Amino acid sequence: xxxxxxxxxxxxxxxxxxxxxxxxxxxxxxxxxxxxxxxxxxxxxxxxxxxxxxxxxxxxxxxxxxxxxxxxxxxxxxxxxxxxxxxxxxxxxxxxxxxxxxxxxxxxxxxxx
Amino acid sequence: xxxxxxxxxxxxxxxxxxxxxxxxxxxxxxxxxxxxxxxxxxxxxxxxxxxxxxxxxxxxxxxxxxxxxxxxxxxxxxxxxxxxxxxxxxxxxxxxxxxxxxxxxxxxxxx
Numbered sequence: 001x002x003x004x005x006x007x008x009x010x011x012x013x014x015x016x017x018x019x020x021x022x023x024x025x026x027x028x029x030x031x032x033x034x035x036x037x038x039x040x041x042x043x044x045x046x047x048x049x050x051x052x053x054x055x056x057x058x059x060x061x062x063x064x065x066x067x068x069x070x071x072x073x074x075x076x077x078x079x080x081x082x083x084x085x086x087x088x089x090x091x092x093x094x095x096x097x098x099x100x101x102x103x104x105x106x107x108x109x110x111x112x113x
Numbered sequence: 114x115x116x117x118x119x120x121x122x123x124x125x126x127x128x129x130x131x132x133x134x135x136x137x138x139x140x141x142x143x144x145x146x147x148x149x150x151x152x153x154x155x156x157x158x159x160x161x162x163x164x165x166x167x168x169x170x171x172x173x174x175x176x177x178x179x180x181x182x183x184x185x186x187x188x189x190x191x192x193x194x195x196x197x198x199x200x201x202x203x204x205x206x207x208x209x210x211x212x213x214x215x216x217x218x219x220x221x222x223x224x
Binding site: 042091105106107 | 117121145154155156157158159200204208209212214215216217
């Protein structure tokens with residue numbers, strides 16, 4: 001079974017620039033999550049999709065972050081404009097059932113300078 | 114009080130020893146509990162789910178104490194390869210059963 005694919009692996013941008021991350025979940029997984037993990041902290045949920053609908057985006061900073069999953073398969077997360085405090089690893093995960101049995105992708109390490 | 118709290122460590126343990134760490138949670142209505150392992154610069158991976166009756170997988174034993182609202186992870190006969198950060202995860206019934214992640218406990222096994 002192919003895992004969760006994410007790209008890019010690393011990204012360095014200047015503050016106020018924009019950036020986008022891509023995620024392709026495991027085939028058949030209806031639930032997709034984007035997490036932000038700052039060094040030394042646990043992952044923080046940014047947004048959860050069930051198929052192409054948003055289940056929870058209460059912790060997504062909507063003034064600068066956006067995410068979509070148009071066809072209920074792959075997803076993109078965008079930050080515009082980036083701030084220094086956005087430096088983190090952005091993890092995508094998927095599961096067959098909501099909030100159970102996650103598989104994570106390898107993440108995108110974002111550095112904002 | 115944080116929703117999920119863990120001792121950040123690091124726990125420095127000699128190879129072959131037994132080590133245990135706990136995780137406390139604040140929501141008494143939580144129903145699902147997990148331990149994840151995260152290696153340095155890698156993504157978290159599910160280590161084991163924690164059931165009410167406790168469960169064991171080889172050298173790893175997980176326990177749930179609902180009365181005191183904590184879960185524990187015991188590692189016996191520790192190996193160098195057990196060095197990692199162990200993340201405690203608890204669901205929050207009041208928030209769409211969203212999973213709440215602890216900050217992790219860092220374990221270092223020394224030869």
